[in-house]
Amino acid sequence: MPRLLKKPEIATLFERFAALEPHPVTELKAPNDFCLLVAVVLSAQATDVGVNKATPALFAVADTPQKMAALGAENIAEYIKTLNFFPTKAKNVAALSEQLVARFGGVIPEDPEALESLPGVGRKTARVWLNCARGWPVIAVDTHVFRVANRLGLCRTKNPDDTQAALEKAVPASFKVHAHHWLILHGRYVCKARQPECWRCPVVELCQYAKKAMEPPKPRKSRL
Numbered sequence: 001m002p003r004l005l006k007k008p009e010i011a012t013l014f015e016r017f018a019a020l021e022p023h024p025v026t027e028l029k030a031p032n033d034f035c036l037l038v039a040v041v042l043s044a045q046a047t048d049v050g051v052n053k054a055t056p057a058l059f060a061v062a063d064t065p066q067k068m069a070a071l072g073a074e075n076i077a078e079y080i081k082t083l084n085f086f087p088t089k090a091k092n093v094a095a096l097s098e099q100l101v102a103r104f105g106g107v108i109p110e111d112p113e114a115l116e117s118l119p120g121v122g123r124k125t126a127r128v129w130l131n132c133a134r135g136w137p138v139i140a141v142d143t144h145v146f147r148v149a150n151r152l153g154l155c156r157t158k159n160p161d162d163t164q165a166a167l168e169k170a171v172p173a174s175f176k177v178h179a180h181h182w183l184i185l186h187g188r189y190v191c192k193a194r195q196p197e198c199w200r201c202p203v204v205e206l207c208q209y210a211k212k213a214m215e216p217p218k219p220r221k222s223r224l
């Protein structure tokens with residue numbers, strides 16, 4: 001079994017990510033913190049690109065909890081019908097907006113438990129929002145973070161909760177605010193699920209993945 005990275009190696013790894021991208025940010029587009037929360041809820045089982053295509057028209061008519069609650073689930077669904085599970089997501093966005101108004105005076109609570117009590121907001125969504133909107137040094141684990149962290153040797157885990165706990169221990173405090181985005185961006189553009197592009201990976205000599213791909217696939221020969 002591949003070994004786990006040692007502390008100095010983990011520091012080098014994040015120094016490398018930081019040098020390449022000092023200020024990584026979410027690729028979800030949102031005009032304010034409320035819209036960002038909605039965008040994160042919509043991004044479950046969907047790509048950021050897909051969410052960014054659907055949300056500008058929605059946010060143009062509803063960019064506050066009050067306006068979103070007034071719009072209602074049926075109308076919200078019309079704006080987001082290109083996204084997976086849009087009927088459920090529309091209901092959740094309407095309900096979370098209503099609850100933000102009724103329970104929190106229209107202000108998003110900066111508290112993981114209170115956030116997770118809102119419809120459609122799970123542990124990952126709450127942590128992504130706290131990290132992106134408030135700069136909390138928390139790591140949310142999505143499919144990219146899970147895969148990249150295990151390939152690199154930052155952890156050996158089988159589920160997101162264990163991965164989150166392991167990363168919170170392993171990642172040095174000074175890198176915690178940006179670790180989530182560095183790992184996501186690395187997974188999205190380099191350490192891809194089907195074919196990691198190890199031949200152009202900036203941390204290749206640190207990575208413990210056993211099946212590194214050190215050459216790009218050869219172009220297929222044309223039969224003509």
Ligand code: SF4
Pocket residue numbers: 151152190191192196197198201202203204207208209212213
């Ligand atoms: S060397 Fe390959 S498997 Fe390891 S992190 Fe880089 S792209 Fe991913």
